Amino acid sequence: xxPMLPLSLLALLHLYIGWRIVPLLPGAAGWxxxxxxxxxxxxxxxxxxGRRARRRATADRWSWAGMLALGVFGILLxxxxxxxxxxxxxxxxxxxxxPLAAPSALGVPLLAAAATLWGLAxxxxxxxxxxxxxxxxxxxxxxxxxxxxxxSDIHVxxxxxxxxxxxxxxxxxxxxxxxxxxxxxxVDGRVQDLHQDVAPLAQLRAxxxxxxxxxxxxxxxxxxxxxxxxxxxxxRVLMNEHVLLAHDGARLVMxxxxxxxxxxxxPADRSDPQRALAGAPTDATGATPRVxxxxxxxxxxxxxxxxxxLQLSGHTHGGQIWPFNFFVPLQQPYTAGLHRxxxxxxxxxRGTGYWGPPLRLGAPSEITLVRLVPA
Numbered sequence: 001x002x003p004m005l006p007l008s009l010l011a012l013l014h015l016y017i018g019w020r021i022v023p024l025l026p027g028a029a030g031w032x033x034x035x036x037x038x039x040x041x042x043x044x045x046x047x048x049x050g051r052r053a054r055r056r057a058t059a060d061r062w063s064w065a066g067m068l069a070l071g072v073f074g075i076l077l078x079x080x081x082x083x084x085x086x087x088x089x090x091x092x093x094x095x096x097x098x099p100l101a102a103p104s105a106l107g108v109p110l111l112a113a114a115a116t117l118w119g120l121a122x123x124x125x126x127x128x129x130x131x132x133x134x135x136x137x138x139x140x141x142x143x144x145x146x147x148x149x150x151x152s153d154i155h156v157x158x159x160x161x162x163x164x165x166x167x168x169x170x171x172x173x174x175x176x177x178x179x180x181x182x183x184x185x186x187v188d189g190r191v192q193d194l195h196q197d198v199a200p201l202a203q204l205r206a207x208x209x210x211x212x213x214x215x216x217x218x219x220x221x222x223x224x225x226x227x228x229x230x231x232x233x234x235x236r237v238l239m240n241e242h243v244l245l246a247h248d249g250a251r252l253v254m255x256x257x258x259x260x261x262x263x264x265x266x267p268a269d270r271s272d273p274q275r276a277l278a279g280a281p282t283d284a285t286g287a288t289p290r291v292x293x294x295x296x297x298x299x300x301x302x303x304x305x306x307x308x309x310l311q312l313s314g315h316t317h318g319g320q321i322w323p324f325n326f327f328v329p330l331q332q333p334y335t336a337g338l339h340r341x342x343x344x345x346x347x348x349x350r351g352t353g354y355w356g357p358p359l360r361l362g363a364p365s366e367i368t369l370v371r372l373v374p375a
Contacts, residue, residue, distance in 0.1 A: 168352060
């Protein structure tokens, strides 16, 4: 596919918004909105090209501007399409379309501005804690209330830096969890550029330590380098393997698989839930609970077949920006929250950070505190 096709489509969609909205805006508002559309059409591709800048600060500024423009453009496009759909519905119903046209056109940029401010505030705040109880049949008494703080999809990179991550780490430590699980897409960039920004991870405190599995974005950013670096920060990386945690006389299996697309980059990293459980205790149901960290919810079929009790995943961001959450089921079985697949519980986090546009609408970020409770 020619790289000019996406740019051509981007230009056409900007022209569509301008065609439907600009002529109906009063006076200077029309020219101002047209100028903003032109800036958006230029900034979005510049964000990707700007990443090649030698100075990281310059590249990050381009990313900030372009990703914000991408988010605003997406909101404007959805609102413009919705406006046209409403006008189309009003016409056969006998509603006078011309009187509706001008105020509805003005409403598009006004609503987009409000949605952008709200979405920016939601994305940039420190994720709130979401508490989730998961019932496990036959759960040993010492494990009643065993807690796992799940972080997912933080995407440390051009717009998510050290202070953002530090606030997350501080909030997790205040929870005093038994374990911390980082379910992939931690970074968007190379170790050499982001090692200072991820340094707060070394401060994570949990009784049984912190565990990490790769997401698809680690494989875009040098997965081998990142897994090696995270180990230096005291984080246990689980690559189709497990550890056995001893907790007050009871045991719990903490396992992790690589991302389902990992083998396309590193053939040896093919995701394998069965291999992750190899050698684990085969006690009666619930006697040794089996927890799997898997970046994508679609690992659930393999996890259920392998005999896991709980899978913690992320990847979807809960859709991140409404109405894109409606498209998640085209690729993933679950968008967000707790679901059941035969004997397996699957919890899908909406993510602790964000990707791309620094916006969240209808899908707030979360630090998930999962507690195991008796069924």
